[in-house]
Structures are given as structure tokens and as C-alpha cells.
Amino acid sequence: MRSYVIRDDILLFNPSQVLESRIFSYLLKEFVEILEEKSDHLLEALEPFKKGKNVNYRKLREILMLLTVKPLTKLETSLLESLLKRREVLIEFVEALYNFWREKHRFAVKRAKYTRTMKRKLSLEYEAIRIGENFEASVRELYRRIMYNLMGKPFKVMRQLPSGFQVIFLVDKLRSSKVERWMKDIPIVWGAVLRPPVIFYTRSNKRKGIFPVKEGKGPLEHFKPSEKNWLCFPIYVGKYFFLVFVQEEFLCHGTGLLNLFEITDPLEIGDRKPDGVVIFGIPERFLQEDEKRGVIYRMNDTYYAFVGDSPETDYFGYMKKITLTVHNLKVLEEGRLPVHGALARVKLKSGKTVNLMFVGDSGAGKSETLDALERLDEISEIRIIADDMASLAIENGKVVAYGTEIGAFVRLDDLPPGYAYHTMDRSIFMNPDQINARVIVPFGNYEEIIKPTPVEYFLYANNYTYVGSENERLVIFKRPEEALRVFSEGKRKAKGTTGEVGLTSSYFANPFGAVQRRKEHEKIAESFLKKMFETGVRVGEIRTMLGINGFEKEGPRLAAISLLKMVERGSL
Known part of the structure; x- marks a missing residue:
């Protein structure tokens, strides 16, 4: 145990x-x-x-x-x-x-x-x-x-080693007429006390595969969580209200949610129907063969996501990504565009402010380029609006973006030297002694990420192309069709953060909803890219070289310098 x-x-x-x-x-x-x-x-x-x-x-x-x-x-x-x-x-x-x-x-x-x-x-x-x-x-x-x-003698050195609770959950009953009867029996988390440093060791540290999406009740036909060994985490994923049920053996992943998403005020739930339900730790015998790494069912206009209790899925990446996949499916239903990318508001010391969005799959260099940008002397401040997933909407004739998370689930190796120690008292560490060690770092407030942020740069993060000259590090596309081709191909060189290796391709760099609803996504993506070109958004490709040996640090730094110069010029 x-x-x-x-x-x-x-x-x-x-x-x-x-x-x-x-x-x-x-x-x-x-x-x-x-x-x-x-x-x-x-x-x-x-x-x-x-x-x-x-x-x-x-x-x-x-x-x-x-x-x-x-x-x-x-x-x-x-x-x-x-x-x-x-x-x-x-x-x-x-x-x-x-x-x-x-x-x-x-x-x-x-x-x-x-x-x-x-x-x-x-x-x-x-x-x-x-x-x-x-x-x-x-x-x-x-x-x-x-x-x-x-x-028979005292200690020469007394060490106050952490030996109590890592987390204390404060729980109440779920009071709502819009949820199923079994859900009301599960204690709902409304607060928590964390004792840093919070370090967890899981049986897996990579995510594999794509979550299939089906219709019907799925495993709920035969299994429902019970009060005895489950907790419910009510969270906001972007603007959507989710209920996440976690079996107690996987409470380390439930704890991770506290740093990544906004906890819902129980009194705000009222009679609100959840937009998504995630059940993490369901006995694997209730899952079909193609569902072992997670599955999503659509039932009565609500998405239900299931992750089994196997050692392979004992990784926070499964918790995060299946939750975001449900979010993206809801976004697509509303005719908006889910984006696997990072969004930041960058302020220069000159006073100029620009909103940058980087699109790319895990390991493409999104966060690394933003980090390199922040280290440049000309930068005054960078505020992260979305670290991994966002959604786009068209409001008042312009493309705007919304964030989903209040934290980041990042590789320790990709952080600046010493950063993990600087944030140790607030972070949650996962397998810090292993390859692909991760840390969940809180970075923003919920009110800010759910405000519409106008998109000014929309850049595909290319980590696999070697470039030797500065004018090749940042390419701005001239036509929507050119942009649509690059974004749709979704190429990147895998860095070992998932089960993939080498040069891979994932539709729109987003295997979390876009692939499962590709037909709908293609129409929406085309219309959004056209709107960007119509309204002057700079759409292009930034070459981070993060996947090229020897350029893991230098590649994002050079890309950041080229981007800064373009922003300072304000024109192509």
C-alpha cells in the first residue's frame, strides 16, 4: 500500500x-x-x-x-x-x-x-x-x-524531518440536485493544507496513446465510486465546472489538481450540472482493452472520463491530459478553437506590451522560449495566461484567448537552474530522481486567466529544424493556407515526455480533442486562421531547436532574441 x-x-x-x-x-x-x-x-x-x-x-x-x-x-x-x-x-x-x-x-x-x-x-x-x-x-x-x-544516549543532531501528513483535505457533502445519486455520497474537497516539500513517487512517468471518445454510460454501467475510499475534487477548467473523483491510492494526483486548477467554491455549485466528470483509479477490469490508458464517454450532453488503476497510468500526465481533453471537446462543441500552447503577456522595458501565443506538443519549446525571453535585459515582465492549453474565441471581430490552468506541470530539466528550489515551498514534485521528473508549480490567478486576451502573435513552435541564420529563426506566413498546413501537420521531435520517439506528427499538435473531433476541428481552425490574417495577427513559425542535441538551451535563447527584435520593430 x-x-x-x-x-x-x-x-x-x-x-x-x-x-x-x-x-x-x-x-x-x-x-x-x-x-x-x-x-x-x-x-x-x-x-x-x-x-x-x-x-x-x-x-x-x-x-x-x-x-x-x-x-x-x-x-x-x-x-x-x-x-x-x-x-x-x-x-x-x-x-x-x-x-x-x-x-x-x-x-x-x-x-x-x-x-x-x-x-x-x-x-x-x-x-x-x-x-x-x-x-x-x-x-x-x-x-x-x-x-x-x-x-541509551541522546541524539547528537536533532533533525525535524517531515513525518506527518503531506496533505490534509477538508471535505464536506456535495449538495446539488444536478448530479447523480452516487456522487452525493463522495466527500467533496473544499480546502487543503499542504506540508512542503510535497514529493510523490509514482509507478509511471510517461504518458502514451490517445483517449478514445465513445457514446454511452461506459464503466458506470457496472461500477460507481464509493464513500469509503474516494474523494471528489470540484475544479474549474477554464470556465467549465468539473467534478474529479479520485481513488485514495491515487490521491497524489488529486493533490496535483490543487496546484493546477482553481478549486470550485462548494456554494457556487448549487444546482449547476457539471460540464465534465473525471473518475481516476477505476478498477481496470471494468475497462475494455482500448480503454486501458483512459477513455471518454459522452452521456446526456456530459463527458465522463475514466482512467484505470494500473501502474502504467499512475502518472499525473494522465490526470491532466484527460481533463484537458474533456475541456477541449466542450470548446469544440461551442464552435471555439482549443489550442495546445502557451499564452503570455510580455512587457518590454520600453513600455510596449505584446500578447504571444506559442502552439506545439509536449517538448516543442513553448515554455523554454518564454523562459529565455524573460531572461533578456529588454524584458520588464512576462505574465503567463496559459501554460499548456487555451481556447480561442472571436469577440468583437477579433481573436481572443482564454486560459485553462492556474499552474504548470513541467519537466524539472526544462526549468532554469535553481528554479525548482526557489519554488520548493509551493510546488508539488513528482519522481524528482527519475528521467522526465516533473513539478507542478502554481503561477497565476483564476480571474486573470478567464479574461479574454487579444492574440497578437500566433506561432508554431518547431523544435526539429536546424537554422544557422537569424532571419530563419522566425518565419511569418503570408497566406492562411500555408499556416494551416504547418499547424495541421503538427510536427515535433519527441523528447521522451511521452511514449513517442524521433520526429512525430500529431494533428494540430493537439491529441487532446482535436484528433478525436478532427472533422469539426478542421472547419473551426480554418475560420480562425482566416480571421487572424484579416485582423493583422502575425501567424508564423518559431524555430526553437529544442529537439536538436546541443541546442536545448541555446536554441530557445536564439529564438527569443529573434522574436524580441521583431516585436521591437513592430513590423515585418
């Missing part, structure tokens, strides 16, 4: 309660079973507690309880001689058990009726903080007492 979830009916406030809790029993048994599988030398510490081949866990816990109040040498037990002979391995065992606990994903769920009254709301949040601090102090105190009484 990777995730340990303590609910408010068994909150623990002192070392004795921790030791006597069911959660400690589960942890201890799991730890010993792993040692037995490996025939680990630490099993020697358990010899005094064995009857035949079986460990007497009750006796083991009794001795641990005694060690919270007395040194090993003063224990009154028939096991004393045997324990003294194994003092060193007992110390190792307790240290390893403590580290085993700290490697787990640790959550608490506290029920508290949501209120908008500031004083009451703050009181509930402070109470959650106090619960978290007390629990962490109790766990550390339990460890220190036992270790002190085993060693």
Missing part, C-alpha cells in the same frame, strides 16, 4: 495513540512482509517475537510501547536478554521502519461543513493545521523516544 489515509474519526494526538492505531498495525505488518520477501538481515530483530515462523505483533507492539517510557536495559520482560543481544539490529529496524513510513504518501481527511464566513473558515483551516502539527510531532516523538531508549 502506497497511500496511507487517516480520517478524522481516528486522528492521533500523542505517541501512544500512534503506536496503538490501526494505521501503525498496517504499516508494521507491511514492512515486515517486505523484509520477509527479501530475506532481509533486519528480520533478526524479530526473532524474540516469533512463534515458529510467525511474528507475534501484539508482543512486538508491547515492547515498543515500553520503550517509549523506559531504557532497554530496564525493561521488565522475559525477552530482555534476547533483546539486549540484538540491540544494534533493533536500532536499525526502528530506523528503517521510520524511513519506510516517511516514504509513504500520507494524507488526512477531515470533515468540516464549508462556510464562506471568513472567521469560521479560518478557524477550520487553523484547526486542520493544528491537527497536522500535533500528528507530526507525535510521530517524531514516538520515533525519538524508542531510539533514545534503545541507544
Whole structure:
């Protein structure tokens, strides 16, 4: 079991309660079973507690309880001689058990009726903080007492290691007449307390495939989440209202939503029907073969997305992308254009401001070019409106863009040196020791991203073409047909962020809705590009060279310099 979830009916406030809790029993048994599988030398510490081949866990816990109040040498037990002979391995065992606990994903769920009254709301949040601090102090105190009484001497260095809850969720009931009956039984998250640094380790770190879209009830014909081990995260994805149901073993991905999307105020839900529903962690046996990596069903004008509980889909990329795919399907239904790209408002020190949109699939160099641009001396400020997905609309005769996320899910390797440490207290880290390590960083406020932002530059991020001269780094198209061809081809050199390798192609660089509804998308994309040319939007291609060996940093920097010069000139 990777995730340990303590609910408010068994909150623990002192070392004795921790030791006597069911959660400690589960942890201890799991730890010993792993040692037995490996025939680990630490099993020697358990010899005094064995009857035949079986460990007497009750006796083991009794001795641990005694060690919270007395040194090993003063224990009154028939096991004393045997324990003294194994003092060193007992110390190792307790240290390893403590580290085993700290490697787990640790959550608490506290029920508290949501209120908008500031004083009451703050009181509930402070109470959650106090619960978290007390629990962490109790766990550390339990460890220190036992270790002190085993060693017979104090620690030379005291380390305040994170050992309590990583996240405390504040939950209430979902009160709405517009949702299905089973949804009302699932606790709904309205707030959370995070204990940084928040670091999670998942069983996968790449996403593969495209989510099929079907009609009907799908897995809901045979399975519905239950109150026992699911939580509901109400979020806004752009302007759309989503309910995301997460099985507790995958609460690390539910936590990631807190940094990426705006949490919905429960009182705003009222009788509002959700625009999208995501169910993450459904037993894989309820999914068909082509649905194993995620599937979306359309039922009664609402999209339902499902991701299974397999190790392969245990990656936040699946949570994020299936959610954004549902968003994009809704956008297309409204005749608007979903865009897989980054949108930023760039202010120069000269006072000039310009809105830039970069389009491209994962690893194309969108974020890297914006980062390189921000490092140039001529730049005063860059405000990110959309980091990965946006939608376009035509309002008052002009093309405007809307963001979807209040954060970014980015590769650690693509961030500036030291940036991850600078934001460690606010970020959520995923597999920081692996290739394609990721971090979820909050960057904006919801009110800003859902305001219409006029698009002035609409650029395809080409990461695969080598360019040696400055005038080739940024190409502005002369006709809509030329632009439509390049954007539709969606070429890029894969960087290992997905299961793809080499030079790949994805329609409009957007396998999240555009591919599934290509016929509708083609008509909408053509009309939007024509409108851009009619209204003076600069549509073109920026060569980031991010996919070319040796140009991972220099390529985006050179592209940023060329773009800056064009913006400063204000003309072609």
C-alpha cells in the first residue's frame, strides 16, 4: 500500500495513540512482509517475537510501547536478554521502519461543513493545521523516544524531518440536485493544507496513446465510486465546472489538481450540472482493452472520463491530459478553437506590451522560449495566461484567448537552474530522481486567466529544424493556407515526455480533442486562421531547436532574441 489515509474519526494526538492505531498495525505488518520477501538481515530483530515462523505483533507492539517510557536495559520482560543481544539490529529496524513510513504518501481527511464566513473558515483551516502539527510531532516523538531508549544516549543532531501528513483535505457533502445519486455520497474537497516539500513517487512517468471518445454510460454501467475510499475534487477548467473523483491510492494526483486548477467554491455549485466528470483509479477490469490508458464517454450532453488503476497510468500526465481533453471537446462543441500552447503577456522595458501565443506538443519549446525571453535585459515582465492549453474565441471581430490552468506541470530539466528550489515551498514534485521528473508549480490567478486576451502573435513552435541564420529563426506566413498546413501537420521531435520517439506528427499538435473531433476541428481552425490574417495577427513559425542535441538551451535563447527584435520593430 502506497497511500496511507487517516480520517478524522481516528486522528492521533500523542505517541501512544500512534503506536496503538490501526494505521501503525498496517504499516508494521507491511514492512515486515517486505523484509520477509527479501530475506532481509533486519528480520533478526524479530526473532524474540516469533512463534515458529510467525511474528507475534501484539508482543512486538508491547515492547515498543515500553520503550517509549523506559531504557532497554530496564525493561521488565522475559525477552530482555534476547533483546539486549540484538540491540544494534533493533536500532536499525526502528530506523528503517521510520524511513519506510516517511516514504509513504500520507494524507488526512477531515470533515468540516464549508462556510464562506471568513472567521469560521479560518478557524477550520487553523484547526486542520493544528491537527497536522500535533500528528507530526507525535510521530517524531514516538520515533525519538524508542531510539533514545534503545541507544541509551541522546541524539547528537536533532533533525525535524517531515513525518506527518503531506496533505490534509477538508471535505464536506456535495449538495446539488444536478448530479447523480452516487456522487452525493463522495466527500467533496473544499480546502487543503499542504506540508512542503510535497514529493510523490509514482509507478509511471510517461504518458502514451490517445483517449478514445465513445457514446454511452461506459464503466458506470457496472461500477460507481464509493464513500469509503474516494474523494471528489470540484475544479474549474477554464470556465467549465468539473467534478474529479479520485481513488485514495491515487490521491497524489488529486493533490496535483490543487496546484493546477482553481478549486470550485462548494456554494457556487448549487444546482449547476457539471460540464465534465473525471473518475481516476477505476478498477481496470471494468475497462475494455482500448480503454486501458483512459477513455471518454459522452452521456446526456456530459463527458465522463475514466482512467484505470494500473501502474502504467499512475502518472499525473494522465490526470491532466484527460481533463484537458474533456475541456477541449466542450470548446469544440461551442464552435471555439482549443489550442495546445502557451499564452503570455510580455512587457518590454520600453513600455510596449505584446500578447504571444506559442502552439506545439509536449517538448516543442513553448515554455523554454518564454523562459529565455524573460531572461533578456529588454524584458520588464512576462505574465503567463496559459501554460499548456487555451481556447480561442472571436469577440468583437477579433481573436481572443482564454486560459485553462492556474499552474504548470513541467519537466524539472526544462526549468532554469535553481528554479525548482526557489519554488520548493509551493510546488508539488513528482519522481524528482527519475528521467522526465516533473513539478507542478502554481503561477497565476483564476480571474486573470478567464479574461479574454487579444492574440497578437500566433506561432508554431518547431523544435526539429536546424537554422544557422537569424532571419530563419522566425518565419511569418503570408497566406492562411500555408499556416494551416504547418499547424495541421503538427510536427515535433519527441523528447521522451511521452511514449513517442524521433520526429512525430500529431494533428494540430493537439491529441487532446482535436484528433478525436478532427472533422469539426478542421472547419473551426480554418475560420480562425482566416480571421487572424484579416485582423493583422502575425501567424508564423518559431524555430526553437529544442529537439536538436546541443541546442536545448541555446536554441530557445536564439529564438527569443529573434522574436524580441521583431516585436521591437513592430513590423515585418
